[in-house]
Amino acid sequence: MTDQTRAALVSAQGVVVRDATISAEDRAVLRRLASQVAELAARPIEQEKRGLWYQHNALGPTRPVIFCDPENGWNEIIRPEDLACQGELARQWEMTLRKEVHWSTEMRDDRVIEPYFNVPHVYTESDWGMHETKIGGQDGGAYRWDPPLKDYRRDFSRLHFPQIVVDDAATTRIVNLAEETLGDLLTVRLKTAWWWTLGMTWTLINLRGMTQVMYDMTDHPQELHRLMSFLRDGHMAKLDFLQKNGLLSLNNDGTYVGSGGFGWSRERPRRDFPGQVRTCDMWGFAESQETVIVSPQMFAEFIFPYQVPIMARFGLNCYGCCEPLDKRWHIVEQMPYLRRVSMSPWTNIPAMAERIGARFIFSMKPSPMDLSGDSFDEEKIRANLRAALRATRDCRVEVIMKDNHTIHNDPRRVVRWVQIAREEAEAV
Numbered sequence: 001m002t003d004q005t006r007a008a009l010v011s012a013q014g015v016v017v018r019d020a021t022i023s024a025e026d027r028a029v030l031r032r033l034a035s036q037v038a039e040l041a042a043r044p045i046e047q048e049k050r051g052l053w054y055q056h057n058a059l060g061p062t063r064p065v066i067f068c069d070p071e072n073g074w075n076e077i078i079r080p081e082d083l084a085c086q087g088e089l090a091r092q093w094e095m096t097l098r099k100e101v102h103w104s105t106e107m108r109d110d111r112v113i114e115p116y117f118n119v120p121h122v123y124t125e126s127d128w129g130m131h132e133t134k135i136g137g138q139d140g141g142a143y144r145w146d147p148p149l150k151d152y153r154r155d156f157s158r159l160h161f162p163q164i165v166v167d168d169a170a171t172t173r174i175v176n177l178a179e180e181t182l183g184d185l186l187t188v189r190l191k192t193a194w195w196w197t198l199g200m201t202w203t204l205i206n207l208r209g210m211t212q213v214m215y216d217m218t219d220h221p222q223e224l225h226r227l228m229s230f231l232r233d234g235h236m237a238k239l240d241f242l243q244k245n246g247l248l249s250l251n252n253d254g255t256y257v258g259s260g261g262f263g264w265s266r267e268r269p270r271r272d273f274p275g276q277v278r279t280c281d282m283w284g285f286a287e288s289q290e291t292v293i294v295s296p297q298m299f300a301e302f303i304f305p306y307q308v309p310i311m312a313r314f315g316l317n318c319y320g321c322c323e324p325l326d327k328r329w330h331i332v333e334q335m336p337y338l339r340r341v342s343m344s345p346w347t348n349i350p351a352m353a354e355r356i357g358a359r360f361i362f363s364m365k366p367s368p369m370d371l372s373g374d375s376f377d378e379e380k381i382r383a384n385l386r387a388a389l390r391a392t393r394d395c396r397v398e399v400i401m402k403d404n405h406t407i408h409n410d411p412r413r414v415v416r417w418v419q420i421a422r423e424e425a426e427a428v
Contacts, residue, residue, distance in 0.1 A: 258318025284314030
């Protein structure tokens with residue numbers, strides 16, 4: 001192998017960045033980290049954690065499962081100046097590997113460390129025929145947007161389904177580069193997250209605008225139904241394309257599914273699995289955070305019926321993210337193949353615990369303010385967790401810390417939070 005291996009790099013959004021280069025120096029850094037990940041993945045405790053998730057996802061009784069993802073807070077744990085690699089692609093891969101090490105050696109939650117290195121497809125995906133103009137949002141900050149679908153009669157005809165085009169040659173080059181660099185240490189897998197949510201309302205409000213969507217429910221109901229039908233059919237077409245072209249991957253493993261938790265399950269793929277992944281072999285996910293202020297009746301009329309046909313394609317489903325589901329639970333519980341339900345910080349935990357019992361996974365989301373505030377109040381964190389875990393004693397609980405835009409530049413907070421959460425989980 002030469003000192004430098006080159007491959008064309010195109011981001012997941014299809015933007016050509018530049019020729020990717022893994023220098024000899026960067027390769028040495030990556031291999032050292034990959035070797036460490038491989039050693040960590042081989043520990044018996046990883047198999048124990050895997051078994052815990054299998055039982056938990058099958059709705060078996062376990063202690064509450066703990067997972068912490070600092071999300072944007074990672075940039076305060078592993079800062080740009082902490083990375084040793086110089087090349088752009090090498091730095092991305094280094095960040096991925098360093099996260100694995102930190103999860104295992106510092107945070108020590110229940111996330112399983114696996115002996116894999118995943119590489120996504122290189123592809124482009126078009127918009128819906130129009131897209132919002134974002135104003136602000138630099139460095140992950142707040143932003144507003146100018147929605148493009150301003151007049152149904154004038155603008156609807158401009159809409160079309162998004163199109164995915166995979167660059168097979170570039171994808172092969174990136175996979176080969178990963179194989180040459182790390183393949184003898186970690187198993188390189190071509191594995192792409194083609195969506196986060198299939199709930200559609202994020203796309204809806206980007207196209208139409210938050211306030212206007214609220215007005216549409218009374219002022220333009222038929223037009224809104226037409227738009228939701230179009231978005232549903234577009235998402236179905238995307239799933240058809242991915243399935244037909246063999247682009248889907250199983251997520252019944254350590255893949256993050258829904259808005260918290262992992263996919264470990266022996267219930268999928270289906271028994272008739274043909275080898276090429278179908279949506280029915282996978283976990284699906286939908287939510288509707290953008291309609292949190294909408295009445296249950298309007299949610300049931302304008303949103304949920306369009307989500308159901310999409311979710312019916314999957315073998316197991318997750319629902320919800322930051323929206324409290326208390327007032328619309330009687331609707332959401334009708335979701336086909338529902339297994340994991342998000343309980344945001346705004347959820348009435350005792351009420352929802354009584355409603356769902358052990359029928360679904362109770363995916364509890366403590367407030368990210370626990371990590372981002374001016375002070376780190378351990379007594380308050382412990383008291384809140386203890387009360388919530390007592391209220392959910394008869395449920396199948398996972399405690400998921402996420403949605404962190406900052407950890408107040410204090411990496412020890414995530415470590416200590418996991419310690420407190422584990423202590424309280426083991427005391428239930």
